Structures are given as structure tokens and as C-alpha cells.
Amino acid sequence: MKKTLITAVAALSVGIVTPASAFEPESDQTIKLMMADWSSMLINTEILNIILSTYGYDVEKVIADDSARYPGFESGDLTIALETWQTTQDAAFTASVATGKVLDMGELGPQAKEDWWYPSYMEEQCPGLPDWKALRECAEAFAAPETAPKGRYLSGPVSWGGFDEERVEALGLPFEVVHSGTDAAMFAELRAAYERKAPIILWVYKPHWAPSVYDGKFVDFPKYEPACYEDASWGVNPDAKYDCGKPEGWIKKMAWAEGEEIWPCAYDIVRNFTMDGDEVGALVYEVDVEGRGVEEVAMEWAKENEAKWRGWAACAEK
Amino acid sequence: MADTFLKEQVRARSIGDWIALPVLIAVIFAAPFFPAVLTSVPNWAILPVSDWVGEGLNWLARDAGVGGVTFADVTRALAAAAEAPIDWLKIVLAEGWVTGAGFNKVQAAPPLSWLGVTLAVALVALRLSGRGLMLLTLVSGLYLALFGLWVLAMTTLASVLLCVVTALVLGLAIGIRAYRSPRTEAFVRAVMNVMQTVPIFSYLLPTLLLFGYGPSAALFATVVYALPPMVHATVLALRSVPQETLELARMTGCSRAQTLWKVELPVAVPRLAIGLNQVVMMTLNMVIIASMIGAGGLGYDVLRALRRLDFGAGFEAGMGIVALAVVLDRLTQAAAHNQSTQAVGLWRRRDTVLALALLIIFTLFSFVIPSLGLWPKDLTLTTAPFWNGAVSFINREFYDPLDAIRTAMLLKVMNPFRDLLLATPWTLIGLLVCFAGYALGGKRAALTVMALLLFIALTGYWEPAMVSVYLTTLAVAIALAIGLPFGIWVSSRPRFHQPVQLVLDTLQTLPTLVYLLPAVMLFRNGDFSALIAVVSYAVAPAVRYGMAGMKHVPSERVEAAAMSGCTPWQTFRFVRLPSAMPTLLLGVNQTVMMALSMLVIAALVGTRELGQEVYTSLTRGEVGPGIVAGLCVACIALIADTLLKSAAARAARHEGDIHA
Numbered sequence A: 001m002k003k004t005l006i007t008a009v010a011a012l013s014v015g016i017v018t019p020a021s022a023f024e025p026e027s028d029q030t031i032k033l034m035m036a037d038w039s040s041m042l043i044n045t046e047i048l049n050i051i052l053s054t055y056g057y058d059v060e061k062v063i064a065d066d067s068a069r070y071p072g073f074e075s076g077d078l079t080i081a082l083e084t085w086q087t088t089q090d091a092a093f094t095a096s097v098a099t100g101k102v103l104d105m106g107e108l109g110p111q112a113k114e115d116w117w118y119p120s121y122m123e124e125q126c127p128g129l130p131d132w133k134a135l136r137e138c139a140e141a142f143a144a145p146e147t148a149p150k151g152r153y154l155s156g157p158v159s160w161g162g163f164d165e166e167r168v169e170a171l172g173l174p175f176e177v178v179h180s181g182t183d184a185a186m187f188a189e190l191r192a193a194y195e196r197k198a199p200i201i202l203w204v205y206k207p208h209w210a211p212s213v214y215d216g217k218f219v220d221f222p223k224y225e226p227a228c229y230e231d232a233s234w235g236v237n238p239d240a241k242y243d244c245g246k247p248e249g250w251i252k253k254m255a256w257a258e259g260e261e262i263w264p265c266a267y268d269i270v271r272n273f274t275m276d277g278d279e280v281g282a283l284v285y286e287v288d289v290e291g292r293g294v295e296e297v298a299m300e301w302a303k304e305n306e307a308k309w310r311g312w313a314a315c316a317e318k
Numbered sequence B: 001m002a003d004t005f006l007k008e009q010v011r012a013r014s015i016g017d018w019i020a021l022p023v024l025i026a027v028i029f030a031a032p033f034f035p036a037v038l039t040s041v042p043n044w045a046i047l048p049v050s051d052w053v054g055e056g057l058n059w060l061a062r063d064a065g066v067g068g069v070t071f072a073d074v075t076r077a078l079a080a081a082a083e084a085p086i087d088w089l090k091i092v093l094a095e096g097w098v099t100g101a102g103f104n105k106v107q108a109a110p111p112l113s114w115l116g117v118t119l120a121v122a123l124v125a126l127r128l129s130g131r132g133l134m135l136l137t138l139v140s141g142l143y144l145a146l147f148g149l150w151v152l153a154m155t156t157l158a159s160v161l162l163c164v165v166t167a168l169v170l171g172l173a174i175g176i177r178a179y180r181s182p183r184t185e186a187f188v189r190a191v192m193n194v195m196q197t198v199p200i201f202s203y204l205l206p207t208l209l210l211f212g213y214g215p216s217a218a219l220f221a222t223v224v225y226a227l228p229p230m231v232h233a234t235v236l237a238l239r240s241v242p243q244e245t246l247e248l249a250r251m252t253g254c255s256r257a258q259t260l261w262k263v264e265l266p267v268a269v270p271r272l273a274i275g276l277n278q279v280v281m282m283t284l285n286m287v288i289i290a291s292m293i294g295a296g297g298l299g300y301d302v303l304r305a306l307r308r309l310d311f312g313a314g315f316e317a318g319m320g321i322v323a324l325a326v327v328l329d330r331l332t333q334a335a336a337h338n339q340s341t342q343a344v345g346l347w348r349r350r351d352t353v354l355a356l357a358l359l360i361i362f363t364l365f366s367f368v369i370p371s372l373g374l375w376p377k378d379l380t381l382t383t384a385p386f387w388n389g390a391v392s393f394i395n396r397e398f399y400d401p402l403d404a405i406r407t408a409m410l411l412k413v414m415n416p417f418r419d420l421l422l423a424t425p426w427t428l429i430g431l432l433v434c435f436a437g438y439a440l441g442g443k444r445a446a447l448t449v450m451a452l453l454l455f456i457a458l459t460g461y462w463e464p465a466m467v468s469v470y471l472t473t474l475a476v477a478i479a480l481a482i483g484l485p486f487g488i489w490v491s492s493r494p495r496f497h498q499p500v501q502l503v504l505d506t507l508q509t510l511p512t513l514v515y516l517l518p519a520v521m522l523f524r525n526g527d528f529s530a531l532i533a534v535v536s537y538a539v540a541p542a543v544r545y546g547m548a549g550m551k552h553v554p555s556e557r558v559e560a561a562a563m564s565g566c567t568p569w570q571t572f573r574f575v576r577l578p579s580a581m582p583t584l585l586l587g588v589n590q591t592v593m594m595a596l597s598m599l600v601i602a603a604l605v606g607t608r609e610l611g612q613e614v615y616t617s618l619t620r621g622e623v624g625p626g627i628v629a630g631l632c633v634a635c636i637a638l639i640a641d642t643l644l645k646s647a648a649a650r651a652a653r654h655e656g657d658i659h660a
Helices: A002-015 A039-054 A067-075 A086-098 A164-170 A183-196 A226-230 A264-272 A277-288 A294-304 A306-312 B002-033 B049-062 B071-095 B114-128 B131-146 B150-180 B182-197 B201-211 B215-239 B243-251 B256-285 B287-292 B298-307 B311-340 B349-368 B384-423 B426-458 B462-491 B494-509 B512-523 B527-551 B555-563 B568-597 B599-605 B610-620 B623-659
Strands: A030-035 A058-063 A080-085 A102-107 A113-119 A151-155 A175-179 A202-206 A216-218 A251-256 B097-099 B106-109
Touching: A030 A039, A030 A067, A039 A058, A039 A080, A039 A264, A039 A277, A039 A294, A039 A306, A067 A086, A067 A102, A067 A251, A067 B201, A080 A086, A086 A102, A086 A251, A102 A264, A113 A183, A151 A164, A151 A183, A164 A175, A183 A202, A183 B298, A183 B384, A183 B512, A251 A264, A264 A306, A277 A294, A294 A306, B049 B071, B049 B201, B049 B623, B071 B097, B071 B150, B071 B201, B071 B215, B114 B131, B114 B311, B114 B349, B131 B150, B131 B311, B150 B182, B150 B215, B150 B256, B150 B287, B150 B298, B150 B311, B182 B215, B182 B568, B182 B623, B201 B215, B201 B287, B201 B610, B201 B623, B215 B256, B215 B287, B243 B256, B256 B287, B256 B311, B256 B494, B287 B298, B298 B311, B298 B512, B311 B384, B311 B494, B311 B512, B384 B462, B384 B512, B384 B527, B426 B462, B426 B623, B462 B494, B462 B527, B462 B568, B462 B599, B462 B610, B462 B623, B494 B527, B512 B527, B512 B599, B527 B568, B527 B599, B555 B568, B568 B599, B568 B623, B599 B610, B610 B623
Parallel strands: A030 A058, A030 A080, A151 A175, A151 A202
Antiparallel strands: A080 A251, A102 A251, A113 A202, A113 A216, B097 B106
16 A cells, blocks of 8 residues: 555656756746736736746746836846736836836737726617717716716726826816726626616726626727827817827836846747737636636646747747 | 812813813804914925835835845845745645646645645644534635635635744734833834834835735735734733732742743733734734735635626635634634643643644545545535625615615715815814813823824825724714624623624624625725725724623622612613723724724725825835825824723723722
């Protein structure tokens, strides 16, 4: 009995190790991948973790807050982050890159979009939608007792910014802007309203699971241009800035600058790492709606797309 | 003699009151005619304290140092040292020995088997306490394993164990020092009070700057939060050691160290156990926030589940935290109880052998039968769909009446009260609070309160602070109105004590977000949801102190009252209530503290007050404003503390007078 056990242990510990290739990592220092708490970043980071680990790099996933990351990247506590959203992180990211301690590693692929969004059933009560001018006429359809007769617009957490108070003012929309505390609290309200087919208009962004599960549309505001946020005379209201929609934007990869010297090949792989917007959407759906584990979904992707990611790692494959 | 003196003093005080009152009333009526400087804090008076704090901390984290060794080097070394035992515990408990990663991942050795760990701990529970605790341990272990939470729970346990041990050792060390030197004690008490009341979000960023990301940063933040009760308990416990015992030690020729280790600490164990209980509770209370900065484990799973609005999964993971908390707490309490009742010989060598055998055998078998190492995924139980369905059902069927309650409360009570506070001139509020301080605690209290008020005003956080005060006041009022009467009612019904205790522990350790998000579905983002969150958390101390206050009424007094023919109501009104008053006031104090510490969590459902300022500066990565807004929360807490402690001291004196 005892002997079988020992043999079993030995078999388990030695049996499966098969080197992926003859590649030797440049350094055995740990590469620290940053993970914030939304699903697409978790999945993408896990995929990168699988790739880098397969080539023998020592990798660690570190949980860090979206906006609290910059000191970590400047000091080398964090090495790589796969998602930096222009829509919310633009200023902080640009400032951090300007210090010279952080590298812009190029775009990940998917485009971020965020703006006022409403469920399709609201078009019955406000037939002019999605044109933004309709909101002037039927604000009352979106009212709550404490905001009536004005409409109630649910904006994101205060820290997201977004200039919604200014937008309401500039476009003359009879709405009161209410900030939600967190992302989760915001979508909890959407779900509650959607289940009852109750009026709601709120800040939605994608890639996210909500727009793929709930049927609805973004409001068509005048299209964003940088001039809209900087020059009052631009746009429908000649006396105010922010008389347009929110910017759409890139999602970029970022890295600790000094790491380039330590793991040049790993940095090469990260630069080549790109995902398609729909592909990410499908993976997020698996995790958030089907309730599957992040690691399981990432490993499945890695197995199905082995040729693709081995192509990104040309420096390690030769 | 002493009596007449006291009476005279009371008379002098009341003459003072008679002069002050008309002045106060006159000022209140004059308030609408105040010049602008007196109604709202003028901009030129606001000091850029948050900039100073931010720059100071950046300097500390980047440049401060002596002789080539920077301060950050020291903290980084500490972080690395703390990481080693956490990693080691994680390997043993949660992950097993893993080599390679990605496509080459190999599990060289499994973690300890869940069945082995559960049975071994159950054996400990049986020996220390008895069948009841053994059953509780078994149920908790099975729950974690069968619901697929085992690995996460063990990850959490690894860091919780280290936190508890660190807080225990540090708390004892600081407490012993403070006990020996009165001057140190005053200083330590002040620091601990601030540490306990500054919201944890406000020092998360500095912690990250100094200790880097990962479990050790979470460890340090948690220890800061959980340390104060241990220090307070240590000082109290050592002070309560009877003088005769110490003299005996001196006469038998004990050295100072011997007295401490062989006499004072063993005698103090029961009171130390109260401190340990608080440490365990507060550490587990922190699990969610710790997981935001890299501790992982159950807290992270709760956050993830809630993010995809899977309330049921969030609830299950949250109950996992509760299970850990309750088992840990009951085990340490039983051990402390045995220590103080001199119950020895409960644990024999045979038990050690048996426990080790359970661990080793099941772990070895898990090589052959994998489900002993990790419960198979296909067989995990879940009740999540039920909870999710229940939330949706309530949302569809009961939304209208619930919304009517929310609207009425918001429009009739909450908004008017908030607007009143915001419209009242800051000088008038300051004057009223200082006057209250003077009336309750004399000049010293009045000056303390004034200094704290000025800090809030001059750092520019007066308005958010008033919104915090409005939310806290309402929440505390509701929590007390529910909690105290319920606690008093339960106190005379011993068979409810155990279940009520379990419910209170659940309320204090179940992550608030777990029930806060379903509340948001029904009550939307905003102050009403926040009020629910704060009340549900602050109601626990109200009940606890309601129970404790009634329990400690001396039985002679109650008997005397019965003999002199008091009705039950008279006994309650004239005997029990006055003699419980000091404890009840402490309960009010603790309720206020708990309510204030929940403000930051309330910010997560969209409030606009100090908690939001703290949370927003955390997410924006601004160190200075976060700390200063956090200190403002501490100021409010300390003002409430000063006023209530003075009131409690007064009630205790009063009580002494009557029965002297």
C-alpha cells in the first residue's frame, strides 16, 4: 500500500513535466502582472500569465486598483498591465508616461465606448430616442419622486469624472445627475429597473456584459471632438463646453520602463499581444453571464489559439 | 460633608447654565443675521493641509532615510519578511506545492486535505469546549468544502492567522508598555483612538507606497485597524489584576519579568480574551477591503460575484467569511475560558497523535482520491440561484410599497434634516457643541471639542462633514431605537442569548456589500441605501451593550426593590435602568463609532460626504485629501467620544451619589 502511494507521488511530480521549448528566460526576476477587478482584464491577464509562464518566466498576478496603480508602475512594484482605458485613465496615464518610468506598450485592440444608455422599452415613452434632443421633451418619463419633474440620470462613481453635470447644463437637458457609488451599484439599479420594465437612463460602458444581456441603445449626442471639451464656442451651445457626447477611445497596455532591459523578449510578447473586441466580449460573457471560472476560460482560449500566441512569441520560439 | 460639597457644585453649575442658556437662545435667533464669515467657513481661512500631508508622505516614501538606508527600504524589508510566512501558510493550507506554470503547471504536493483539517480542528473543538463547538466546526468545514469555497477560505485564513498573531503580539507589547508608564499611556491612548476612527481607505494609498502591492500591504493595513482594541484590552486587563496578587508576587521574590509572565498575564487572561475576540472580528471584517489591495481569498470572490450582480454567490462567499470568524472566535474564547478556570489536562498527547494522523492520512489519500484534496467541481452545492431569484421576486412584486417608504423617508425626514444642518451657520453649531462639552465635561472637554471642530473647519471639509453628521445621527438614532430595547428585552431571556450572539457576529462579519447591493436594487443609489447599510452594521453594538448593561445590575438592588414592593416596571425604571446607564451610554458611544466606520462603505452606494471624499481620493490616487478627510471623520468620532464619555462619567457619578 505504502509503496503504491510513494510511486503515485513520484509519478505525479515528475511525470508531466515537458519543456515547451529550449527557450531560457533572460532573468529569473518575477514579472508582476496587474489585475484590477473587471472581467475582461482578468481574462486577458490570465491568458498572458499562461503564455509567459509557459516560456518559463516567473510570473505573479498582483491585484491593484484601477486608479491606484501609477505609483506601483513608477517604482517597479507592478510590471505589466494589459488594460488602461482612455475613457477614464487618459490624463493619469499620459502624466505617468511623461515621467519616463512607464512605457506605452500599444493598443490591446478593443475600443472602449461609454455614454448615456437606455433600455429599448423606453422608446415607447420617448419616441424621439436615440436622438439626444428627445430627452428635452420627455425628461419626465425618466423622473423619480425626488427629482420630478426633472429626469433622473444615473451617472458613474464620482471618481470616473465624465462631465455629466456640465453636459446637462450645456445641452439644456432637464435632468438631475445622481452619482452611483460603484460600478456594481450602478448595474444593480439597471437590473432592478430592467426586471420591472421601469424607466432608467444611465452611464453604460463596453466592453461589458450589460449591453450584451440587456437590450438597449446609447443616446446619440453630437459626436465628441477634443474642441468640444476645450472650446466653448464649438457645438450647439456657443457659450458652453461639453455640449457633446463622451469620447470613445483606445485600451492600451502599459509597462514599467526598466523592465525592458530585464526581460526584452517578454516585453516583445506583450507588445504583440492583441485581442479582438468581439473575442473579448465573448470571453467576458462566458465568465460573467455563464458564471465560469476565469482560469478555465483563459486556458480554453490558450489551447484553442496556441498557434496564434506562439506567433506573438517569435523571440522565444526560435 | 462630601454630600453638601457636591450639592454646592451642582448648584454653581446650574447657575452657570441659567446664564448661558438665554445667551445661547439669543444667538440662535440672531443666526439668520450673521455676516457671511460666521455662516460658512471663508475660503481665505482654509489651510492647504492636504497638500502638506501629500507632499510629506511622498517624501517619506521616496526620499526619507538615514545614512543611505531609506525609510522605504526598511518598510520593503518588513513587507518581504511578512510575505514569507503568508506564502508558506498558503502552500500548506490552500495551494499545495506547485512547480512550473501555464502549460507546464505541475502540482507536486497537494495542500492539507479539507477533510483532515476539518476533523482535526473539530477534535480540538471537542477537547476545548465540547460537542456543541465540535458540531459547529464540522458544519463550517463541510460548508466551505461542499460549496466550493475551501481554497479561497484557506487563502483568507492564511493571512487572517498572521494578522491575528501580529496584532496580538504587538497589542500585548504596546499594552504592557502603556500599563507600566502613565505618560506613555496617555500618548498611546490618543494614537489608538485616531487609528481606530480614521477610515481604512484613507491610509490604503500610503500603505501601498510604503509596502508595495500584495498580501503584506493588506496585512499591515489590517493590523493598524485591529490593533487598538487589543491594546485597550491589555491595559485594562493588567490594571484589573488585584493588588494583593501583585504583593504576593513581590514577597515571593519574583523579578519584574517573572511577575509579568507568571502572575499578571495569567490572571488577566479572561479580559485579554475580550481583546482577542475583537481582533478576530475586526480582522475578518477587513477581509473585503484587504482583498482590494492584493490579499485575494474569499473577499476577492465576494467582490467578483457582486460585480457581475450574482448576489447569491456573493452571499455564499460572505457566509464563508462568517463561518471562519465564528469558529476562530469560539475556539479562542474556549481556550481563554479554560485558561482562566484552570481547566487542565483537556488535551492529551494521544490527541496530538490523533490530530496529526487525521491530517497526514487524509492528505496522503488525496493523492489517490482527488476529492479528498479538493471537492470535485461537479458535485459542489450552490444556493445562489435561489437567492438571486428571491431578490428578483422581491424586486418585481414588492417594489412599489418599498419605494413609497423610501420616498417618504427621503422627502419627509432625511432631506429636511440635511438641509437644516447645511443651512445652520458653522459658528452656531460650533458654539452649541462646545457648550455641550462644557456642560457635560467642563473646560477640558470644551477645549478638546473646539480644537477638533476647528480642524474640520480649517481643512475645508465642513460641508461634507455636516452631511456625514446628518447620516450618522439618523443611523445611530434608528440603530439605538431598535437595538437597545431589543438587547434589554433579550437580556432577561437566557435561551435566546446563543442565537442572538450568532446573529450579531454574522451582522458584524458578513461583508456589508453582500446585502447592500440587493438593497440598492430596491432603494436605488443614494442616501437611503447608505442609511440601511450603516444601521444594519451599527445595530450590533447597540444590542450587545443593551444586553450587557442589564446583565451587570447588582442582584441585591433588584431584590431590595422587589421586597419594597416595586412593580416590574418600577423596578426597571428606577433600579435597573439607572444602574445600567453607564454601560448603555458606552453602548451609544460604540454605536456611534461603528456608524462612523461604515461611512466609507456607505460611499460605495453613492453618498456625498466625508466617506465619499476618502473613497474618491483613493480611487484617484491622491494621498493628501484621503488622509485629511479621514482625519475629519476621526475628529467627528472623537468629538462624539468626548461628549459621550463625559456624559457616562457624569451618569456614573450620579449613580454613585444616589446609592452612596
